[in-house]
Amino acid sequence: MRKLLVWQSGLAGCLLLGLVTSVNASGVSPALKQLVQDFLTQHPAAQAARADLQRAEAEARATGQPLYNPEIEVEYEDAADITKTVGLVQSFDWSGKQPARDRAGHESMRAAQAALAAKRQAMLGELLSELSGVLISSEAARLSQERVKLLGEFLRLSKRRYAAGDVGQTDVDLARLALSEARMQAASTTADAMSTEARLAALVQTPPSGWPALPLLPTELPAFNADKLLQQHPALRQLEAEAAAARASIAIARRDRRPDPTIGVRGGKEDDDTLLGITVSIPLFVRNTFRAELDAANADAVRAEQFYYNRLLRAKGRLQGAAQRYSVTRAALNYWEKSGQPSLKGRIDLLKRLWESGEIGTTEYLIQLQQTLDTQASAIKLQGAVWTAWIDWLIASGRTTHWLGL
Template sequence: MFVLRAAPLGALCVLLVVSAMGQPATAGTSSLPVPPPALQAAIRDLWGKNPQIQAAEANLRAAHERARAAAQPVYNPSLQLDGENADVDRRTAGASLTLDVFGKRKARATQGDAEVRAQEAAFVVERRDVAHDWLKAWSGVALTREQIALGQRRLELMRRFDTLAGQRLKVGDISSTERDLAGLALGEAQIQQASLDAQQAEALAALAALGGEVEGALPDLPQDLPPLAATIVPALAADRPELRQAQAEQERADAAVTVADRNRRPDPTISLTGGQVRSGPRTDRVVGVSVSMPIPLRNSGRYDVSAARADADAAYASRRATELRSNARIKQAQSTYAAMRAASEGFRQGRAGAFDERAALLDKLWQAGEISTSDYLIQLKQSLDTALSGIALESQTWQAWFDYLAAAGRLTEWVDGNSKEASP
């Protein structure tokens, strides 16, 4: 660390607060549930095909090669052959080598190793982010699929209602205005169903953009809700991929300062020359040794070192910012998920989702003449909107669960079906 760095103090605010939520767990063992095998297979297939992951893998290979290159000797030897025909004939051969006396090779190797660690963390982050994006897109597809099924039920009810309204108009049980309401309701249901089909196409396109399989049968959302947030222990800060990457970037920047400092120090070059010199009838053997060293007068390299130190300070600040964002993201994601899960659980325990029962009851009341056509449509629409909202709420709960796993550094672990122990 090359300048005085002070970490800011402050408190992070929780964005959503629910009374049922406890404090985030910081110690103990978390047991992650096992995702459906079809879901695991789909994500693993995605990891093998996604171009972003392929690019991250190529970057990692390049970092390994650069690290190998940095670990090689800094200087190569030079060979020199001289010959001269004059009053004195000279034939000499020489070799020279610049010596790395200030540890340039070691400094560059340290920098290369830090870059490898940064690229390894970047690869893990990319796999996590791609899986996270795919899971959220998949839950969107599952949502539209359930909404389309419910919308199809609505279409069937509206068609039947429209037919019955036409029959009742003929016998004078309802007015022509009420008959028109039935026709308008059917038209609106058809428009809404087309909108749901468009939403499904958009969700499938989001999956296809990630490179995963969309033609096969995608698994449905699990029937049970995800576990409580308090049962999942977030990974330690040092184990979170984005923080590991930021730490490695800081170490690489610190190593770059050492590299710049070593580069500004000139290394000596040792030369050895041997041969023979002939002057008339006399021939002499000659051996020479010389040492040369550049003099850093015009360019001392100090500005390169200053720039590297500034980069190191920026990398340190970036790591601190990443740590603060990561901690805040965990709290926000946990609060959001706890709120969504509590709402979904409450919705399941109530009668708000019993759409078919209410639809059948409303149909009986309307046919019995106990409610008007407008009342029937208003209540049916309210029941349908509530059922659709319940489906959307469960999908949002699963998306919030994926957000929390990603923020806690446990998403890839969940996909792999593994669990780890986390302790402070």
């Protein structure tokens, strides 16, 4: 099998610490920070989110500009008398349309800023999921190779003892069948590990020094205030800003129902006479009162607010569920590390000695060996469940960038 990761000795050390890499005081290796920064800089999704923010910023600048530009009118008439005039026409925003648009634009920009932060959170969650997946699947593949090695050695010993007359042909057949099963399992886990790493490599370019370490997982979930966390969650801040922008659109629609006057001043000559004129025009919203646009803006604001409250309720449930899953799985892992794992140390060597001395038969030896290796495999799956629960909690709480020291 191609070596996917460089592991530390010991199952718990492998799974909790990951690669042998120097880490800083916050627990995040410089290599991991560099990988995350490259990921957030180069990934097309991040670049698209930044483009959305730039568009929102440009639109906000546009809404801050005056609503109407002045117009110059030039008139020339050659009739009985030659008439030449020049005028200046200006519409005035007496109803406050521009300030209302300015407020809506700034709310939209705030929503775009939160959307960029939310996109970064989601992308980092995906990156951490794939990194932990490589960590777990590679350890599972290593354990499968260890199973093949142990059963291969057992088959050789069985053949040797069969030649010496200590065991029968049935024992050799059992050893051969167990080895065949182990090889099939190793092929499957190795393929899974390579597929997992391929997904990660498709997400971000493989660093020359290999995949970096992940920070240590906390032994228990830190205390948190759900309401405060969700107030800072970028996805919810985006929805709140979108609701504020929708409310600001009501003011726009309301002011659009008020006509703005247009005043023009012109001067010129008609033959030898001097001309001076002032014009005032006000549109009459008689055939179209723009009431439908106001009703639509009100409906959009209600929809945006209710959507925000719906997502807030769902976010609270997801946060609590993720916290409970992590607490349960981490407690099980803590128990395994303190009591279960030490009891497995030396068990394989002990079983081998008991079988060679004839105190246990071949069938019993294989059953207990398989049970021992299956227990280790279950511990690896538990590690994967802990990582999944932790990443889910980071995403649900919006603390992914904080945990990575960003």
